[in-house]
Amino acid sequence: MSDKDTRGADTAPEHMTAGEEADGSDPVRDSAGGTAARADLLAMHAALTALEPLDRKGRTRVLVWLADALEVEAAPRAVGRAEQAVPAARTSSAVTAVIAAEEEVPSPREFVSRKRPASNVERVACLAYYLGRYRSTPHFRTPDIVDLNTESAGPKFGNPSRDVDNADRGSGFLVTAGKxxxxxxxxxxxxxxxxxxxxxxxxALREHPYRPRKRGPGNKKPQGNGGESGE
Incomplete structure (x- = not known):
């Protein structure tokens, strides 16, 4: 056999890639599900390339957003204490939860001091906001507001039930959540x-107007710090 024939038998054409047979077949493409597997690998490589420059928090945000957008179950393999309460992402609220978990959480005292509420109803609204955003307690009762107010070192409510009711019926800052x-x-x-x-x-109050609800004959009009401020 000539040198030319030997070279033709022992070597594959130069355009063939690794894994291709001399007859031109591609095992990855020819096997069952091979095309899908190849597409998976290409997507993984593209995702890794895109995510690699980001820090850990950035990668987490992107992965959660992708899982939500594609409606698939996915969760980071390693999560910190603040992230453990965040379930696998399936809704846009999960994205918000991850971002909130990663931001610096102020203490109740810091938060209320920063907001500087000018009335009891504003203070109730600030405490309600804190419960929902930083304590995973969007639905609360009056004792929850009182306890958080104590934790924030705020002035004691003279009549907590009245102040919470004023924030609801009188100002429209709260709504009934049931039970x-x-x-x-x-x-x-x-x-x-x-x-x-x-x-x-x-x-903000002009953009979200509210007309106080009418009270029954036996209900008295709110007094004290029950009115709205800032309007």
């Missing part, structure tokens, strides 16, 4: 996020 609980309303959330900027508060 004796309440939750922060959209109006209340806008108020807290606008604080302490009084001009921003006025704009």
């Amino acid at each position: 004796g609980t309440k939750q922060l309303s959209t109006r209340g959330e806008a108020l807290v996020e606008a604080l302490p900027d009084r001009e921003a508060v006025k704009a």
